[in-house]
Amino acid sequence: MSTKTIAEMKAAHRLLATHHYERSPVDKGYTGKTLYVNVGTRTIEERPVTDDMKAKFTGGRGFGLWLLWHAVKDSTRWDSEENEVVISPGPLSGITQYPGSGKSLVVSISPTTDQVIDSNVGGYFGPYLKFSGFDGIELQGKADQDVIIVIDGQTGLVTLESAPLEPADTHRLADVLTHMYAADEKDLRNVSVVSAGSGADHALVGCLNFSLWDVRRKGVRIKQAGRGGTGTVLRNKRIKALVVRSPQVHGDDNHPVDLEQIQNTGRTLHREIFQNDASMERMRMRGTPHLVEVMNAFDLLPVNNFQYGNHPDAKKISSDVWVKWFHQGIPDGCWYGCTLACAKTVEEFELSTGPYKGERVRVDGPEYETAAGVGSNCGIFDPRAILELNFYCDTYGIDTISWGTLTAFVMECYERGIITTEQTGGLKLAFGNADAALELLHQVSRGEGFGRIAGMGVHKMKEYFVEHYGADAAFLDDIGMENKGLEYSQYVSKESLAQQGGFALTNKGPQHDEAWLIFMDMVNKQIPSFDDKAEALYYFPLWRTWFGLNGLCKLPWNDIEPIDNKKKHPPKEAAKVPEHVDNYVRLFNSMTGRTITKEEVILQSKRAYDFQRVFNIRLGKGLRRFDAQPYRAAGPVTVEEYESRAERYDTQLRDEVGIAPEGMSTADKITALRTYREGRYEKLMDAVYERRGWTRNAVPKLETLQMLGIDYPEVVEVVKRHL
Amino acid sequence: MKYVKPHPEKCRFVQECMRACAQKTQKSDDISLSSILVTHADDGTVDINVCNQCGVCIDICPVTAISRTKAGTVVINKNLCVGCYACVEYCPTGSMRTHASRLAPFKCIACGACVEACPAGALELVDGEFELSYLEQNQAGETGDTFAKNYF
Missing domain, CATH: 3.60.9.10 (Aldehyde ferredoxin oxidoreductase, N-terminal domain)
Structure with missing residues (x-):
C-alpha cells in the first residue's frame, strides 16, 4: 500500500x-x-x-x-x-x-x-x-x-x-x-x-x-x-x-406510482432465474464467459485479430475453467437485487508482472469480451495471462475490449512485418506472446515506448503506421478492426451480414450493446431478405437503446427466458422475449404513472437514437461513409484466411455468387467474394436507412424528426445542410 | 435452535395461529401480516407453511440484512433491507412473507405465539440442531462450491 x-x-x-x-x-x-x-x-x-x-x-x-x-x-x-x-x-x-x-x-x-x-x-x-x-x-x-x-x-x-x-x-x-x-x-x-x-x-x-x-x-x-x-x-x-x-437505500427510494406492481414483476423474474438459470445460461455461476465455448463452436470466437473463428486451445479459456477460478457462493450482482449475478470475481490472484507484482488482488472478471479480447483474439489461451491483463486494464483505466482488439491489430502488423522490434522497442509482439502484451500495457501506464502509440487505438495507429512506417493504408484499413474509430467487440461477423450492420450501422461504433443478430441471421436463418435484416436492424438497436435510456442492463432481458418462451412464440417473436418486453413496459408505467405501450418503447428509443445520429452529423461525422466497415469484418482478407475455410467460401462462390471456383487462384476468389459481399453490404445500408426513415446518406429525414417530435430548430439546421 | 414444527393432520383450520402471529409480531389484526400461513391444499388437506430457520436467505441477501441470532433464529434487519425480494423467491420452503404495507419481507422468528394460540396442538416449538448455511460457515468468503451446487 x-x-x-x-x-x-x-x-x-x-x-x-x-x-x-x-x-x-x-x-x-x-x-x-x-x-x-x-x-x-x-x-x-x-x-x-x-x-x-x-x-x-x-x-x-x-x-x-x-x-x-x-x-x-x-x-x-x-x-x-x-x-x-x-x-x-x-x-x-x-x-x-x-x-x-x-x-x-x-x-x-x-x-x-x-x-x-x-x-x-x-x-x-x-x-x-x-x-x-x-x-x-x-x-x-x-x-x-x-x-x-x-x-x-x-x-x-x-x-x-x-x-x-x-x-x-x-x-x-x-x-x-x-x-x-x-x-x-x-x-x-x-x-x-x-x-x-x-x-x-x-x-x-x-x-x-x-x-x-x-x-x-x-x-x-x-x-x-x-x-x-x-x-x-x-x-x-x-x-x-x-x-x-448516498443515504441508506430502501426498496421504495424511487417513489414509484405503483410499488406493488414493480415488486411483483421483480419477484416473477427472481423466480424465473431461480428455476431456469441452472438449465439455461448458468449466469449465476459462470457469468458471461460461457460464450467462449459457444462462439468457438460456431466459428465466431475471434482468433488472431479476427482472422479465424475458433481454435483448439479455446477449451483452456472456456467456462468450465473460469468456474473454478471464480469465487462462488456470494451474491454477485452489480446492483442490489440482481439475482442473475453475473459480475464474477477471482479472489487473491497473485500478480506476476508490473508495479503491483506479488500483490494478491481481486480481479473483476473476466467477462466474455475480455477473455476473447485480450485472450483468443491475441492468440493468448492462458487464463493467468488473461486475468493479469484484465486486472491491469481495469486498474489502469483501460478498456479491455479496445485493448484486446488493438493489441491483436499490433500483433498482426508485427507478424506481417509492418512493424518490427525496431518500432516496438524490442517487444516481440507475436500472437500468443502474453509477456509482450503485458509489457505493452505497462508501458501505457508509464506513458512510455510503443505503448503510447498502441494506446491511440486502431484508427489513429493506422494513420500513424502509414505516415511513419510506410505501411500500406488499404491493407491496414482491411485488417484494422475499427469503425468510426471504435474497436470491434469480440464476435466474428464475417458470415452474418445483419451483424455487420449491427456493428457498423451504429451511432457509436461496433460494440455488442446495440445489436447481436448472428444467431438469428447466420445460424437460425430467420431474417433471409434485405427487408428482414433491415427490420431487425430497426427493432433490435432501438429496443436495446431503451435499456440505456432507463438505466437498465440488457442481460436479464434474454439471458434468462420464461421456460416456455420458445414453445409459446414463433422463432422471430421468441427472440424478442415477449413476456420480458411486457415486464419492462409494466416497470416503466408503474414507475412513472404513464401508460406507454411496447410500440411507444421503440419510439422513445428512436428519439434518442436519431438525435444521436444528428449530433454526430453536427460534429462532422454520422454520414454513410462513416458506416463503412473494414473488410475483415465482412470476409476473408488474406489467402490464409480464405484457405482456412476454403470449402465454405468456394461453395458460396458457386451457389450464391454464381461463379465456378474451380481453376481460379485464391487471390481471384478473394476478389470475387469481396465484390459480392461488399455489394450486399451497400444494399443492406440502403435497406436499413430507408427503414429508419433516413436518406441514402444516413441523414434522418425531416419528416422522421417531425414524427418523433425532435425537430428542434438547431436539429433541423444540422440536417438541412445534408438534404 | 428453536423452530416451529407443524403437524397439519391435527389442524382444525381456525387460523388462530395467524391471528396470534399478526398480533404479536406486527401489532395488527390483519392475518395477511402473519408469518405462519395455513391454507387448504388442492386435495383439501391442510397445509401449514412456516420458516424452518434453514438460513438459505442469509446467503441470498445481497446486503447482509438477514442473520442468525445466537439462539439460531433467522431474522431480518429492516433498516439494512433494500427490499429486493430475492430472499422471498429463493426461499426453499416459500416461507418469506410480504405485504403491500411493508417494504421489507418478514418471517417467522420462532417466538411461539402461534404454538400457544393453537387449540388443536398442531404446532410445536422444537429445539433442534441446525446446520449453518454456506456463507455462515465461510463469512470470510473462502472459495467453495457447496453453495453453488445447491443454488446456482
Missing part, C-alpha cells in the same frame, strides 16, 4: 468549491434536477430537468445526449474545455426488485471516434447519485491540478477538492476514497467511486471504473464504462475521481 495514510491524503486536500443543497426527493423515478460541475471555473450548479427532457429523452443516455448537445459547439473535440462527461442513471435505475436495474450511462465526445460515445455501466454510482438528489451529473472544464468531486447525499453537500496524494490506479484509489468518505464501517456500503487510472493518462482508450462496496468480501468491486475513451476524457480534465455518499 501507499506510504501515505488516508488521513494524510485527506489532509492534503484543498477545498476549491462547495455547494450546499436540499436533497430533492425522487418522484416517480426522477429527482427533477441535474448537477453541473465545471472543474475549470470551479462552478457547481443545480439545473432543472424539464418536462420536455423527460418526454423526449426519457433519461440515462437520452439525458446525456441532450445535456452534451447544449454544452458543446460544432467544433468541440474530446479535449476541448467544453466537452463534458455526463453520467445519468435513468428513471428505472435504482429499482431493487427487478434484476439488472442499477445502471449508469456515460456520454461524452470520444477521443477515438471524435463523435458522441455512450457507455452503459453497473456499480452503485448512478442510483446513489439519484438517491442523493440528481438525475445526472455534467462535468465540464479542465482543472489546473488533480481534483475530486464529492457528492454527499446524506448531508446535501457537493465539494470540489484538490487531491494531490491519492494513488491514480483504481484498485487503490477506489478503496482509499471509499474509506475516506464513509463515516464509519457501516457507511462503507453507501459510498461509490468513479475513477480511471494511470493508463487513461496516456492512452485514448481509457475507461471509467464504477465501484461498489461488497459487504461480504469487505472490499471494493468495480464495473467498467469501457467503450470510447470516457476515462481519458475524465483524466484530461484532471478529475481523479467522483465520490458519492
